Amino acid sequence: MSNPTSTEHDTLDEQAADAAAVVDEAVEDAGTTGAGTSTTGTTSGGTTTTTYAKALAAAFRTAMRQDERVFLAGEDIGVYGGAFGVTDGLLEEFGEQRVRDTPISEEAIVGMAVGAAMTGRRPVVEMQFSDFVVNAMDPLVNQAAKLHFMYGGNVTVPLVVRGPGGGGTGAAAQHSQSLEAWFAHVPGLKVVTPATAQDVHDLFLASLLDPNPVVFLEHKLLYKVEAEVELRERIEDTPARLGEALVLRDGRDCTLVAYSIMVPRALEAAEQLAADGIEVEVVDLRTLRPLDVDTVRASVRRTGRLVTAQEAPVPVGIGAEVAAAVVESDAVDHLLAPVVRVGGRDVPMPYGKDLEAATIPQVDDLVAACRRVLED
Amino acid sequence: MTRRPDPSTPEGAAEALEAMWTIRTFELALEELYQRGMLHGTMHLSIGQEATATGVTGALEDGDMITSTHRGHGHCLGHGADPTAMMAELLARDTGYCRGRGGSMHIADVANGNLGANGIVAGSMTIAAGAALAQQQAGGDRVVACFFGDGAANEGAFHEALNLAAIWDLPVVYVCENNQYGMSMASSLAAAGDDIAGRAGAYGIPGHRVDGNDPVAVHEVVLEATARARAGDGPTLVEAETYRYRGHSKSDRNLYRTREEINTWRDERDPIDTFRTRALEAGWLDEEAADAAEQRARDTVRDAVQEASAAPPARVEDLDGAAYAPVPARDGVEDAA
Numbered sequence: 251m252s253n254p255t256s257t258e259h260d261t262l263d264e265q266a267a268d269a270a271a272v273v274d275e276a277v278e279d280a281g282t283t284g285a286g287t288s289t290t291g292t293t294s295g296g297t298t299t300t301t302y303a304k305a306l307a308a309a310f311r312t313a314m315r316q317d318e319r320v321f322l323a324g325e326d327i328g329v330y331g332g333a334f335g336v337t338d339g340l341l342e343e344f345g346e347q348r349v350r351d352t353p354i355s356e357e358a359i360v361g362m363a364v365g366a367a368m369t370g371r372r373p374v375v376e377m378q379f380s381d382f383v384v385n386a387m388d389p390l391v392n393q394a395a396k397l398h399f400m401y402g403g404n405v406t407v408p409l410v411v412r413g414p415g416g417g418g419t420g421a422a423a424q425h426s427q428s429l430e431a432w433f434a435h436v437p438g439l440k441v442v443t444p445a446t447a448q449d450v451h452d453l454f455l456a457s458l459l460d461p462n463p464v465v466f467l468e469h470k471l472l473y474k475v476e477a478e479v480e481l482r483e484r485i486e487d488t489p490a491r492l493g494e495a496l497v498l499r500d501g502r503d504c505t506l507v508a509y510s511i512m513v514p515r516a517l518e519a520a521e522q523l524a525a526d527g528i529e530v531e532v533v534d535l536r537t538l539r540p541l542d543v544d545t546v547r548a549s550v551r552r553t554g555r556l557v558t559a560q561e562a563p564v565p566v567g568i569g570a571e572v573a574a575a576v577v578e579s580d581a582v583d584h585l586l587a588p589v590v591r592v593g594g595r596d597v598p599m600p601y602g603k604d605l606e607a608a609t610i611p612q613v614d615d616l617v618a619a620c621r622r623v624l625e626d
Numbered sequence: 627m628t629r630r631p632d633p634s635t636p637e638g639a640a641e642a643l644e645a646m647w648t649i650r651t652f653e654l655a656l657e658e659l660y661q662r663g664m665l666h667g668t669m670h671l672s673i674g675q676e677a678t679a680t681g682v683t684g685a686l687e688d689g690d691m692i693t694s695t696h697r698g699h700g701h702c703l704g705h706g707a708d709p710t711a712m713m714a715e716l717l718a719r720d721t722g723y724c725r726g727r728g729g730s731m732h733i734a735d736v737a738n739g740n741l742g743a744n745g746i747v748a749g750s751m752t753i754a755a756g757a758a759l760a761q762q763q764a765g766g767d768r769v770v771a772c773f774f775g776d777g778a779a780n781e782g783a784f785h786e787a788l789n790l791a792a793i794w795d796l797p798v799v800y801v802c803e804n805n806q807y808g809m810s811m812a813s814s815l816a817a818a819g820d821d822i823a824g825r826a827g828a829y830g831i832p833g834h835r836v837d838g839n840d841p842v843a844v845h846e847v848v849l850e851a852t853a854r855a856r857a858g859d860g861p862t863l864v865e866a867e868t869y870r871y872r873g874h875s876k877s878d879r880n881l882y883r884t885r886e887e888i889n890t891w892r893d894e895r896d897p898i899d900t901f902r903t904r905a906l907e908a909g910w911l912d913e914e915a916a917d918a919a920e921q922r923a924r925d926t927v928r929d930a931v932q933e934a935s936a937a938p939p940a941r942v943e944d945l946d947g948a949a950y951a952p953v954p955a956r957d958g959v960e961d962a963a
Binding site for chain 2: 321347352353355357358360361362363364365366367368369370371373388389392393395397398399400401402403404405406437438440459460461462486491492
């Protein structure tokens with residue numbers, strides 16, 4: 251503590267040192283802080299080792315170099331580089347006209363983008379957390395999604411609204427949601443949920459080749475995940491297309507349908523089950539609207555069992571839609587067991603680390619679900 | 627060159643009078659069609675507000691854009707919409723502007739700079755900012771005029787749009803048609819400060835209150851605003867005071883205002899009557915020219931009703947898949963949508 255009788259003010263550093271001493275006294279074990287990891291990309295052959303976030307930024311670069319109509323707008327995306335660093339360095343390369351810092355005005359960000367998209371530009375706007383799109387539901391749902399249809403086809407709204415969703419960072423209920431089912435419910439929107447660094451790159455470019463409004467939902471836990479990525483030089487070089495799921499792992503016993511963060515967990519679950527001789531087929535939906543029901547049905551016809559995995563709460567979610575797609579087709583005749591939907595606990599995302607982990611489906615939950623459908 | 631000349635000139639007066647008569651006759655015809663059961667949906671009539679729509683759109687130039695509101699027939703007609711295609715839309719014909727999918731609240735003709743009427747209060751305010759940004763980015767000198775009502779001035783989008791337009795110096799003119807009521811709530815009770823134009827001060831942009839029933843005054847103030855926008859100096863907020871004679875929509879029983887109030891506006895401040903009298907007194911028009919303007923409007927609306935009625939109806943079979951624009955084919959990649 252500083253001397254209370256002193257007339258001199260402590261500097262902020264001195265106050266901080268005092269506070270640190272208070273903390274030291276209060277805790278028995280000061281513990282260690284997690285070390286940040288550097289993600290410098292290395293290139294080998296035609297691919298680059300990079301992160302999900304940097305692969306997305308590389309797609310922005312590809313698009314902005316090729317198409318002068320493309321611009322980025324959002325909160326703190328300029329000099330700050332984005333709350334998750336996704337747009338880091340883009341301001342320097344493309345300037346403030348094309349990497350536009352906006353006020354904290356989500357409705358204006360998306361509404362402005364709708365107007366610009368209608369009149370010849372190619373806006374890509376960031377919701378700093380996808381939760382904040384709730385403040386922009388009018389321009390997204392009532393405007394962007396409707397205008398092409400409502401105006402009789404005489405306008406298109408080629409727009410990407412993107413941002414991170416999901417929990418796992420202790421950000422609690424208003425910064426951790428998985429709202430994809432809301433958007434997938436709206437005719438006129440397309441919904442993209444990339445799970446890998448390669449896909450976030452390729453599906454973003456595919457979104458730019460689409461003349462419709464696209465809600466592009468990243469997952470904040472995936473941003474730092476590294477992988478080998480083949481970066482595209484031109485937008486049209488992307489092999490991805492919206493509405494195409496991928497079978498990431500073949501298996502004869504059970505189909506496990508996942509998207510976004512649940513994809514790596516599904517692959518890990520499949521790996522663990524393989525050790526017990528259980529072969530799980532993992533399907534990555536990649537886009538939720540359009541939904542590639544054909545790939546799901548074909549897989550279920552092969553395996554006879556279905557587990558769906560999502561971070562969002564189960565009721566009225568994507569898993570229900572996937573299950574319905576199976577039930578509404580002849581794939582239902584191949585089902586050997588009831589479908590199991592795995593999803594988040596049916597509460598707002600809690601803050602505490604253990605509470606949060608218990609709310610979000612983990613690898614063990616997926617393993618257990620697959621075992622359950624195999625018991626029947 | 628503006629779409630229509632200054633209304634305080636012989637040529638301009640004739641065009642302004644015809645434009646106002648076209649809007650009024652068009653909407654009175656809609657009412658009649660509705661009462662005869664020939665028109666299906668609800669609608670919001672701007673009868674009594676014709677001078678604002680006429681004054682604003684007449685002061686715009688070729689290539690300038692508008693965004694409109696749920697009460698938008700006047701804006702669309704003033705901006706040069708084809709009355710037949712508009713009527714066809716209201717009658718849900720396949721030849722309508724929106725192929726029968728939009729109706730009264732969603733007339734759009736994007737190719738001609740009408741970015742669309744909008745059924746969400748303040749829904750077009752941010753869209754207008756974006757269209758203005760597109761102009762700025764592309765190096766164009768076109769301006770966007772955004773119509774909105776007094777009710778919209780109390781939406782959050784009003785603030786977000788004006789703030790964004792102001793900090794980015796966007797070429798947009800925000801035109802508030804203050805018709806005194808947001809549905810049933812008096813603007814004087816709904817808008818704190820009771821001075822919507824004065825809110826411009828908060829954004830550091832010019833704000834003008836103008837007699838919205840005077841097409842000359844509206845033309846003048848919009849010219850000033852568009853000149854500022856074209857010069858790259860940013861947006862302007864215009865509040866045009868006007869009055870709607872009809873209810874908010876077809877369900878309105880007029881419980882929130884008096885017959886006397888409506889009659890006073892109708893008898894003393896009607897935009898068409900007052901402008902005609904003024905044009906005759908000023909010598910811009912003689913009786914014959916004024917009557918001819920009215921007759922041209924009647925002919926236009928009659929032809930529109932006739933042609934639209936004869937057009938084929940919108941088709942249910944065309945709805946499937948219409949929510950999305952087709953994805954262009956790519957070599958070696960099939961469209962999965």
